[in-house]
Amino acid sequence: MSPQAELARRLNLLLDVVVAERGQPITFREVQEKLAGRGIKLSRARWFYMKDGTGRLVSDPALLSALCEIFNVDPAYLLDADSGDLPQRIDSQLEFVKSLRAARVKTFAARTLGDVSPETLQAITEYLNKDISRRPEGERAAANSQVESPESPEQAG
DSSP states (O other): OOHHHHHHHHHHHHHHHHHHHHSSOOOHHHHHHHHHTTTOOOOHHHHHHHHHTOSSOOOOHHHHHHHHHHHTSOTHHHHOTTOSHHHHHHHHHHHHHHHHHHHHHHHHHHHHTTTSOHHHHHHHHHHHHHHHHTSHHHHHHHHTTTOOOOSSGGGGO
């Protein structure tokens, strides 16, 4: 995987966790405003190619550190894509939090949508299972949906 693609993968995982936590994605304008509050400018084009993994590698430490602050993860997560344990641990924790939340949605949907047609319920279940099954942590979380998720990724380990 290219360094650009790895940065994009990590950044998109952070964005996915935001959706899982608050139920809606963080917008470019929100990111731009939070960065501006730290004295950092980010264009829409640069944000796009960072998330897409295209263009040149973004390696600006001030930008990457500020993004980590916004997403409440250790700066090494975006700054040091080649490092060993710490970014992998953070990555695993973020994947686990996302999977736990997906499992909770599945459990909630099953309880709440009890009077929905069997076909509709099956379609919803298949969609959620497909997302959960992409990650081994999600399969364990789905099997044990009583597990409470941590308040923040740092507390997951």
